[in-house]
Amino acid sequence: MASTELSVVKVYDILLVTVPADPDDETISLLQDKVLKAMETYEAKGLILDISTVLTFDSFFARTIVETAQMFKLMGGRTIIAGMQPDVAITATQLGLTLGNIQTALDVDRALKILANGSDGGYAHDRQT
Amino acid sequence: MGVMPMTDKPEGTVKIESEGDIVAVRKTVREISCECGFEITDVTRIVTAASELARNIYHFAGSGDMLWHILETSESIGIELTFVDRGPGIEDIDKAMELGYTTGKGLGLGLPGAKRLMGELEIQSQLGKGTTVTVRKWLKKLYEQSGAARNNTHITYQ
Numbered sequence: 001m002a003s004t005e006l007s008v009v010k011v012y013d014i015l016l017v018t019v020p021a022d023p024d025d026e027t028i029s030l031l032q033d034k035v036l037k038a039m040e041t042y043e044a045k046g047l048i049l050d051i052s053t054v055l056t057f058d059s060f061f062a063r064t065i066v067e068t069a070q071m072f073k074l075m076g077g078r079t080i081i082a083g084m085q086p087d088v089a090i091t092a093t094q095l096g097l098t099l100g101n102i103q104t105a106l107d108v109d110r111a112l113k114i115l116a117n118g119s120d121g122g123y124a125h126d127r128q129t
Numbered sequence: 130m131g132v133m134p135m136t137d138k139p140e141g142t143v144k145i146e147s148e149g150d151i152v153a154v155r156k157t158v159r160e161i162s163c164e165c166g167f168e169i170t171d172v173t174r175i176v177t178a179a180s181e182l183a184r185n186i187y188h189f190a191g192s193g194d195m196l197w198h199i200l201e202t203s204e205s206i207g208i209e210l211t212f213v214d215r216g217p218g219i220e221d222i223d224k225a226m227e228l229g230y231t232t233g234k235g236l237g238l239g240l241p242g243a244k245r246l247m248g249e250l251e252i253q254s255q256l257g258k259g260t261t262v263t264v265r266k267w268l269k270k271l272y273e274q275s276g277a278a279r280n281n282t283h284i285t286y287q
Contacts, residue, residue, distance in 0.1 A: 022155060025148040025184075056155055056173065058180040059238045087170040091177045095242035096228055 006031055008038040014046040014115050015039065015077075016108065021053040028061055032068045039075050046115035047072050050108050052083030062097045069102045080104065082111040139199045145183050145212075146192045154183040154195050158210065161197055165206050167268055175208060175266055178243040182212045182262055185239050190216020190259065200265070207267040215259040222252050 005027060009016045015038050020027060035047060049065060051057070069079035082105045084092075105111035143154050158179040162172045179195065186193040193214030200207035219225050228241045240262070244250035249265040 022152060024152045055159070056176050056180050058177050058184070059242070060184055087173040090170055091173045091246065094174065094245050095177060095181070096238045096245075097242075 006034055008034050010038070010042050010044065011112070013042070013044050014048060014112065015042065015044045016048045016050065018050045019054050021055050023061075025060060028064045032064055032071070035068055036071055036075065039072060039077055045077055047077055047079040048105075048108055048111045048115070049079065049081050050083050050111075051081060051088075052085065052107065054085070054088060057084070057088045057092045057097070059095065059097060062092065062099065066100050066102060069100075078103070078115065080111040080114060082106070082108045141197055143195045143197070144192070145186045145195060145214075148187065151180060151183045151187060155180050157195075157197065158208075161199065162208055162266075165199060165208055165268060167208075167266070171266065171268070174246040175210075178246040178264055179210055181239040181243050182210070182264065185262075186212055186214045186216070190214035193259075200267075203270075205267045205269050207265055209263065209265045212262045212264075213259070214261075218256040218258055219252065219254040219260055220256060222254055225252070 005020050005023070006017070009018075015035060017031065017035060019031065023031070038044065039047070047069070049068075054061075065081065069081075072079050080103045081099060084104065103114065105114060141157070143157050144150060145154060155176050159172060159176050162175045167175065183195060186195075191214075193212060193216070196211040196213065198209040198211070200209055224230050225240050226244070228238065240250070240252070243262075243264055247264040247266045249263075251263045252260065254260040
């Protein structure tokens with residue numbers, strides 16, 4: 001059941017993963033595995049983790065996501081977390097979670113632009129104004 | 130009228146024996162906190178705290194239970210979640226409540242994080258016997274009828 005819920009989509013040289021709304025721990029661990037294998041297969045340069053449907057972002061989830069981004073970086077890729085919902089962001093911050101140095105974007109569209117432009121494409125800071 | 134719908138099902142238990150049961154805990158807590166009339170951010174806070182505490186049981190004690198209870202006073206509706214296990218117990222509760230303190234498996238956010246998200250948290254623990262963690266969150270009633278709270282229309286919370 002867990003494996004069918006997860007798909008890693010390749011768009012040019014970017015991997016796009018839509019994280020399920022309420023994944024169990026096994027699914028989250030499986031996500032990490034699938035992403036790294038896809039990275040090896042497709043020689044991707046970027047990874048977008050779309051968490052726009054995610055309802056609960058707890059410490060296990062956060063740790064696995066941060067780890068995945070670090071592993072992906074070791075393999076030469078760049079990760080962007082896209083689409084965190086306001087209530088999830090509020091809760092994660094109160095819980096004490098951080099995403100380390102992982103780049104974030106408001107949505108997948110912006111994340112794609114950031115990766116396509118190589119740098120932050122001016123998008124990483126446009127929410128601060 | 131008379132009996133309020135909420136008292137039909139004011140309490141229950143979810144067994145925590147596998148990783149999948151952590152998802153079951155989240156699902157149950159989401160349902161009951163929505164039913165109480167908590168707004169979406171509070172629902173997310175409560176579900177996230179429950180997820181942390183359920184995972185603590187699974188990782189440190191192997192198995193246990195979550196008991197939920199809906200509390201009601203004349204002014205507030207509350208949700209109370211009690212996480213009970215017969216695991217190894219917590220050696221130093223003060224340390225366990227410190228942000229970033231962990232015995233190795235987690236980030237050390239679970240207990241202090243759950244307290245911040247819920248507002249009220251109590252721990253009882255005995256070495257070799259087990260641990261009971263109780264968390265509570267309250268929602269002020271704006272109207273006499275709790276139905277108004279459940280409809281989630283004019284809710285302000287703090």
